Amino acid sequence: MSNAPATTPLSPQYDPTSTEANLYREWLDAGIFTADPGSSRRSGGKRESFVIVMPPPNVTAVLHMGHGLNNTVQDVLIRWRRMCGDEALWVPGTDHAGIATQNVVEKQIAAEGQTRFDMGREAFVARTTEFVTETGGTILEQLKAIGSSCDWSRTAYTLSPELSKAVREAFVQLHERGLIYRGHRVIHWCSRCLTSLSDEEAEHSEETGALYHVSYPLTNGSGSITIATTRPETMLADVAVAVHPDDDRYKHLIGKTLTLPIANVEIPIIADLEGVDPAFGTGAVKITPAHDANDFEMGTRHKLPMPVILSPEGTMANGVDAGSRVPAELLGADRFEARERVVQMLKHLGALVKIDPHTHAVRHCYRCDTVVEPRLSDQWFVKMKPLAEPALQAVRDRKIRILPERWEAVYINWLEGIRDWNISRQLWWGHRIPVWYCDACAHVTVSRDDIVNCPKCGGQARQDEDVLDTWFSSWLWPFSTLGWPDKGSVDLKAFYPTDDLVTAPEILFFWVARMVMGGFAFMDEAPFHTVYLHGTVRDMKHVKMSKSLGNGIDPLDVINLFGTDALRYTVIAGLGMGADVMLDPTDLEKSFAPGRNFVTKLWNIGRFLLANVGEETVQPLSAISVDRLRRSDRWILNCLNEAIRECDAALGPARPRDGVWTETELKSGLRLSEYTEAARRFVWNDLADWYLESTKSRLASTGDDRDVARSVLAHCFDAALRLLQPVVPFITDSLWRRLPVAIENRDAFIARAPWPVGNEAFGVEQEFELVRETINAVRQLRADYSLPPGERIRAHLDFGA
RNA sequence: GGGCGAGUAGCUCAGUUGGUUAGAGCGCCUGCCUUACACGCAGGAUGUCGGGGGUUCGAGUCCCUCCUCGCUCACCA
Numbered sequence: 118m119s120n121a122p123a124t125t126p127l128s129p130q131y132d133p134t135s136t137e138a139n140l141y142r143e144w145l146d147a148g149i150f151t152a153d154p155g156s157s158r159r160s161g162g163k164r165e166s167f168v169i170v171m172p173p174p175n176v177t178a179v180l181h182m183g184h185g186l187n188n189t190v191q192d193v194l195i196r197w198r199r200m201c202g203d204e205a206l207w208v209p210g211t212d213h214a215g216i217a218t219q220n221v222v223e224k225q226i227a228a229e230g231q232t233r234f235d236m237g238r239e240a241f242v243a244r245t246t247e248f249v250t251e252t253g254g255t256i257l258e259q260l261k262a263i264g265s266s267c268d269w270s271r272t273a274y275t276l277s278p279e280l281s282k283a284v285r286e287a288f289v290q291l292h293e294r295g296l297i298y299r300g301h302r303v304i305h306w307c308s309r310c311l312t313s314l315s316d317e318e319a320e321h322s323e324e325t326g327a328l329y330h331v332s333y334p335l336t337n338g339s340g341s342i343t344i345a346t347t348r349p350e351t352m353l354a355d356v357a358v359a360v361h362p363d364d365d366r367y368k369h370l371i372g373k374t375l376t377l378p379i380a381n382v383e384i385p386i387i388a389d390l391e392g393v394d395p396a397f398g399t400g401a402v403k404i405t406p407a408h409d410a411n412d413f414e415m416g417t418r419h420k421l422p423m424p425v426i427l428s429p430e431g432t433m434a435n436g437v438d439a440g441s442r443v444p445a446e447l448l449g450a451d452r453f454e455a456r457e458r459v460v461q462m463l464k465h466l467g468a469l470v471k472i473d474p475h476t477h478a479v480r481h482c483y484r485c486d487t488v489v490e491p492r493l494s495d496q497w498f499v500k501m502k503p504l505a506e507p508a509l510q511a512v513r514d515r516k517i518r519i520l521p522e523r524w525e526a527v528y529i530n531w532l533e534g535i536r537d538w539n540i541s542r543q544l545w546w547g548h549r550i551p552v553w554y555c556d557a558c559a560h561v562t563v564s565r566d567d568i569v570n571c572p573k574c575g576g577q578a579r580q581d582e583d584v585l586d587t588w589f590s591s592w593l594w595p596f597s598t599l600g601w602p603d604k605g606s607v608d609l610k611a612f613y614p615t616d617d618l619v620t621a622p623e624i625l626f627f628w629v630a631r632m633v634m635g636g637f638a639f640m641d642e643a644p645f646h647t648v649y650l651h652g653t654v655r656d657m658k659h660v661k662m663s664k665s666l667g668n669g670i671d672p673l674d675v676i677n678l679f680g681t682d683a684l685r686y687t688v689i690a691g692l693g694m695g696a697d698v699m700l701d702p703t704d705l706e707k708s709f710a711p712g713r714n715f716v717t718k719l720w721n722i723g724r725f726l727l728a729n730v731g732e733e734t735v736q737p738l739s740a741i742s743v744d745r746l747r748r749s750d751r752w753i754l755n756c757l758n759e760a761i762r763e764c765d766a767a768l769g770p771a772r773p774r775d776g777v778w779t780e781t782e783l784k785s786g787l788r789l790s791e792y793t794e795a796a797r798r799f800v801w802n803d804l805a806d807w808y809l810e811s812t813k814s815r816l817a818s819t820g821d822d823r824d825v826a827r828s829v830l831a832h833c834f835d836a837a838l839r840l841l842q843p844v845v846p847f848i849t850d851s852l853w854r855r856l857p858v859a860i861e862n863r864d865a866f867i868a869r870a871p872w873p874v875g876n877e878a879f880g881v882e883q884e885f886e887l888v889r890e891t892i893n894a895v896r897q898l899r900a901d902y903s904l905p906p907g908e909r910i911r912a913h914l915d916f917g918a
Numbered sequence: 919g920g921g922c923g924a925g926u927a928g929c930u931c932a933g934u935u936g937g938u939u940a941g942a943g944c945g946c947c948u949g950c951c952u953u954a955c956a957c958g959c960a961g962g963a964u965g966u967c968g969g970g971g972g973u974u975c976g977a978g979u980c981c982c983u984c985c986u987c988g989c990u991c992a993c994c995a
Contacts, residue, residue, distance in 0.1 A: 129955090321992075328995085345995060359995095397994050404995095411993035478992075491993095523923060527990055530921065534991080622989080657929080659988090679957095690943075693931055695923095710957075711943065717957045725954035784934095791932080794942070809954085896960060 127727060127855075131720035133680025137847045141261060149866055150266045152206035154611030167203035167771060168615035169195055170595050171267065172628070173275065175214035176249045177221055180259035182654040182662055182688075183621070185672040186698060189685045190651055191619045192265050193789060196843035198616075198771055199266070200872040206612050207266060208598050210273035211253060215547035215587035216310060216318075216484050222248055222546070238545050245546050263672060264681050264846050266868065271608070273598040275590040276548070283597035284548045284590045285565050287639060292563045296500045297540075303406075303413040304539050306492035307482040308431030308452075312543040313496050315586060316536060317626050319480035319489045328475035329460060330399065332468045333358060333375040336383055342367065342375060343470050345398030347477060348408075349463065350433070350455040353380045353442045354426040357404040359415060361395040362388035378468045379459065380442040389415050407438075407493040423493055427452060431490055452490065497541040497550060497583070505532045507637035508630060515778040517633065519648040520787055521695035524622060531626050538631075540586045547584030554579050592631035595644035602639075613640060616772060617647045617787075625650065646773055649787050652697035654688075659699065670702045675709055682845035683712030689844050690715075690793045715797060716848050719841070722805050723852040726834055729816045730827045734857050738832045741825055743879055750829045752885035753808040756799055757833050758875040763795035764840055793844055800837040807889065808833065831858045836873040 144150065156162035169191050174184055191207060199205035222245045223233055233241045257272065273280060291297045305319035306312075329349045334341040342358055355377055360367035367386070374383045392415040393402050406416025406423040416423055425436030426443050433447045433455045447455055463469040480489040509532045511517045512525055519525045541550060553562040557576030562568060571578045593601070595615050600606025614636065618629060629648055636644035653661050656668040663669060675684045687709045691698050700708040746754075767788040774782065808830070815826040835858050838849040846868060853867040864870050 127954095130957095347995070392993085392995090394994055399995095402995050409993075409995080411995075414993080477994090521923090523989090526922060530991070625990095691930070696931070699930060707944075714957045718955065721955035721958085723954085728954075790943095794932090798942090805954085806959085 127720070127724045129724070131680075131717060131848060131851075133682065133716075133847065134677065136851055137262075137264075137676075137681050140847055140850055141264065144266070144866065144868065145269070147866060149869055150207070150268050151270055152204055152268050152612070154607045156204040157611035160607070160611040162204065162611075164202060164204040165772075166206065166612050166616075167195070167198035168206045168208070168612045169617050169619065170208045170598055170615055171210060172618075172620045172624070173210040173212040173273070173591070173594065174256045175217055176211040176253045176256075176274070176276075177214065177218050178211075178256045180256055180263075180672055181664065182670050182672055182698075182700065184256070184260070185263055185684065186651065186654055186688050186692070187619060187621065188260055188263060188265050189688055190649070190692070190789065191617075192263075192846075193685075193689060193843040194617055194619070194768075194787075195266055196846060196868060197768055197872070199868060200839065200842065200870060201771070202871065203771070204611075206268055206271070208271050208273065209257060209260065209265070209267035209269060210594075210598060211256065211275070212591060213249065213274070213276035213547065213587065215542060215544055215584060216312065217587075218245060218249060219544050219546040220310065220484055233545060241545050259673065262676060262681065264685065266846070271598065273594075275587070275594075279600075280590060280593070280597045281548055283593050283601055284585065285551045286602040287589070287593055287635070288551055288585070289563055289565050290639065291499060296503065297563075298498055298500065299495060300498045300537070300539075301493070301495050303408070303410045303491045303493050304496055305480060305489045306429070306494065307485065307487050307489055308427075308429065309485050309487040310482060310544070311429055313492075313494060313539055313541065314482060314489060315539045315588075318483045318586075320483050321478040321480055323476055324479045325474060325476045326479070328398065328473045329463075330470035330473070331378070331463055332470050333377060333384075333403075334468075335370070336374040336376050342370065342386065342401045343399045344401045344403045346403055347475060348456065350452055350459045351405045351408045351426070352377065352403060352459070353433075353447075354405045354407050354424045354439065355380075355382075355384055355403045356406060356416065356421045356424065357385050357387050357419065359387050359389040359393050359402045359404055360400060361393045362390060364393075364395045364400050367401060378466050379444060379462055382440075382442060387419055389418070391415075392418075407436075409491050413491075413493065425493055427490060427492060437493075496539050497552075499538040499540055501535045501538055501634070504634040504638050505535045508532055508633040511633060511637070511643045515773075515783065516776065517643050517646055517648065518773075518778045518783050520650065522783070523695075524625060524648075524650050528625060528630060532630060538586075540589050541581075541583040542586055543582075544584050547587060548590060550581040550583050550585060552581040554581070588627055588631060591628050592635040593639070595632055595636060596640050613644070614642050615645045617649055618645045619649045619651065621653060622650045646776075646778070647787070650695065651692060652695060654698050654700060657699060657701045659697070662700075662702070668702050670700055670705065670708075675705060678705060679709050679713040680716060680847070682716045682848050683709050685712065686715050686793070686845055687712035689789050690797070692790050694788060715801075716845060718801055718805065719838075719845070719848055719852065722800065722809065722834065723855070725809065726830060727855060727857075729813075730831055730857060732857055735827045735831045736824060737858065738828055738876075741828055745821065745825050746829070746879060747822075747825070748882055748885045748888070749808060749811045750825060751879045751882035753803060753829065753833055754876070754879045755882050756803040756808075757836055757873075758877065760795050760799035760803075760840065761836070761873050761875045764792045767792035767795060796837065796840040796844075800834075800841070804833055804837060831856055839867060839870055839873050842867050842870070 154160050156164045157166040158164060159166060171191060172187065195205050195207045288297065305314040307314055326347050328345050328347055330343050330345050331349065332341045332343045344358060346352060358375055370386050371388045374385050377384050392411060404412045404415055404421065406413045406421055407425045408427065422438050424439040424442055426433060426439050428434040431452045433443050433450045435441060435443045447458060450458065460469060482489055509529060512519065512528060519528055551564055553564065553568050555571035555574060555576050555578055558571060558574040560571050560573040562572055562578060568578050596609060596613050599608040599613050601609055620629065632644050636642060655661050660668055672684060688698055690711055769786050770782055812826040812830055815822050835856055838853045842849045850867045
């Protein structure tokens with residue numbers, strides 16, 4: 118790449134498609150996105166490190182506007198810091214996305230008339246591996262199309278051998294510390310995915326259902342108790358009815374027994390202080406320990422049996438401890454069908470008292486939307502309270518800031534009430550749990566390495582069938598991608614902790630909070646100091662864009678139509694702090710007009726400048742003494758200083774000065790739309806509309822004043838391009854490399870050029886404002902009198918006596 | 919049900935510690951193909967700043983209340 122200005126004039130129209138791909142290839146060939154650990158101050162180098170780890174898209178993902186927004190934001194920050202002289206590293210990668218990917222492949226083989234069980238585990242995993250290998254690179258290739266300046270040599274994948282090693286290390290360490298345990302309890306069960314889910318994976322949604330009032334007769338025939346339930350089919354698994362010990366309606370019945378209708382089982386009436394609210398329903402609660410988390414607690418307290426009456430598939434079945442509670446005619450019925458039939462049966466028995474409409478929150482599987490069933494089962498859990506403490510403290514102490522600030526309260530609230538994390542999934546796609554069981558001596562081995570024989574008795578060891586929650590690998594991402602658990606890793610030393618984490622609020626708990634906990638648990642340090650939660654891309658009706666709803670915009674379509682820079686500029690300029698971005702999928706022309714117009718404007722300023730400033734090298738501004746400058750020169754240089762100030766204020770500071778965010782710092786920075794607007798205002802409203810117009814006659818003349826104008830013009834445009842490089846990297850590079858500015862040691866690429874710095878040496882210029890005001894007044898008069906711009910004023914104006 | 923946030927021009931949003939005629943982009947209206955740009959230039963219109971009450975010399979900006987949306991958490995069967 119030559120530094121010499123191109124000799125061919127710029128084409129009248131900027132053509133993004135023919136330039137972007139070539140430029141990106143040049144950048145990659147020159148290695149300008151590759152980070153050097155040796156340059157990081159932490160490794161004895163001279164630069165601050167600035168690191169962002171990309172939220173890894175699902176390995177099967179196809180680029181959508183959400184990715185477009187998320188990655189453009191990260192790229193703007195990385196490009197900004199790179200120009201500021203930091204050793205900038207942006208780590209890309211993909212997530213194997215356990216349950217999501219498994220669902221996709223299961224759908225594929227279902228279309229072939231098969232289930233994963235028909236195929237067998239090994240074949241299914243092989244098939245899935247093949248599938249992700251095929252699609253795996255797509256999303257990353259697409260990220261290149263939007264200009265992402267990632268260090269592709271460090272591309273990571275959560276299911277790679279390296280990261281799998283990290284996952285095992287994390288599991289074993291936590292187990293050694295007593296923070297991982299096997300628990301027998303009620304968990305959320307998805308009967309379609311056939312796996313347990315964590316609390317976060319079972320999403321609440323309000324639904325209008327019914328509250329069924331059912332009468333349970335006393336065994337001695339002296340009356341009955343009416344209970345209320347939203348899930349009547351679960352009554353077959355009832356083991357008791359609980360009342361409040363002080364409830365006068367039921368006090369005298371405590372200790373007596375009821376006969377459970379349909380199941381015909383005798384169950385006790387018990388007193389429970391915590392589990393019963395006498396004011397709700399009838400004040401009497403049926404206890405179903407195997408199918409309700411709350412009832413499980415009560416069942417445990419009172420040492421009650423826990424019969425299971427639902428199969429993994431969600432059909433009625435006499436499971437563990439159920440005896441013959443489920444009558445033959447209901448066996449095999451789907452739970453919702455069973456609900457209807459149980460209600461009918463109760464009606465026939467005269468046990469159904471009434472049905473009230475009732476709205477309540479029902480949990481759904483976050484991947485397939487199936488109603489989740491609470492179900493008793495054995496799972497692996499992580500004890501979260503001890504891990505949450507430092508994560509809470511870090512935000513309270515301002516070592517980590519979360520923007521917009523209101524999310525801090527959400528984060529703190531969640532961590533304060535955190536519950537243990539169910540990490541085992543009954544899936545096949547993922548990291549298999551590193552636990553082996555010995556059938557001979559019942560010894561349980563938790564191991565970093567695969568084992569074949571029981572270390573205790575030498576018998577055959579059998580690995581746990583389950584895999585880990587996909588988020589169990591994600592929460593290690595900021596350090597597993599840098600080489601952990603190898604603590605001698607060069608990258609880990611140079612680049613951990615990272616700086617900003619940029620993502621959407623949806624995964625604050627799934628991912629962000631857990632990464633903070635993971636950072637402290639395994640690295641004794643927060644993984645980043647800033648969490649930037651940006652908005653969601655929505656359509657004009659404020660509906661989140663999604664492929665299934667058909668209201669999405671394909672970023673690649675936009676790139677083909679208007680270019681990458683237009684896409685990037687539009688989303689960044691429209692991105693208020695924490696605000697959603699609204700785009701119209703039915704009118705791309707209109708939606709991306711801000712970006713397209715701006716890119717065109719830049720191009721035309723460049724055309725004018727190159728045609729009028731000429732190709733001979735211009736003097737650097739430092740070679741021009743202040744007395745040679747005109748008012749307009751000093752004015753535009755003032756404007757530039759102001760623009761740089763505004764951009765800096767909107768973007769920074771990049772990191773807390775002393776490791777802790779001060780009150781002022783906390784509220785500063787990451788105002789990407791403000792930064793973009795400040796740069797736009799300078800280059801368009803100040804430079805193009807006023808200064809450039811004012812230089813036209815000077816440029817047409819000859820002599821010293823012409824050189825001054827050429828120099829100031831080139832200087833200002835050069836600075837403007839550098840200010841804008843993070844947002845619109847392609848067009849700024851195209852133009853910048855053609856600028857006839859003499860700069861020593863000038864880098865071939867604007868992405869590596871220094872970030873502009875203000876220069877106060879020219880003094881403050883205020884008189885030019887008078888000129889502008891005068892011109893404005895004249896323009897207003899001309900408009901008022903409808904004088905066309907080209908028409909000269911012949912008649913003298915009579916202002917009256 | 920708990921917590922949080924928002925309601926400012928037709929649309930999306932800025933409005934810093936309360937202080938002169940409330941701003942930007944897009945849209946709209948008028949006039950211009952002025953030799954960089956009509957994806958442009960110049961000019962212009964539009965807001966009882968959600969309703970009501972209060973504090974103050976003065977409030978979009980502080981307090982109370984109500985209404986409407988949104989987010990988030992939640993074992994009331």
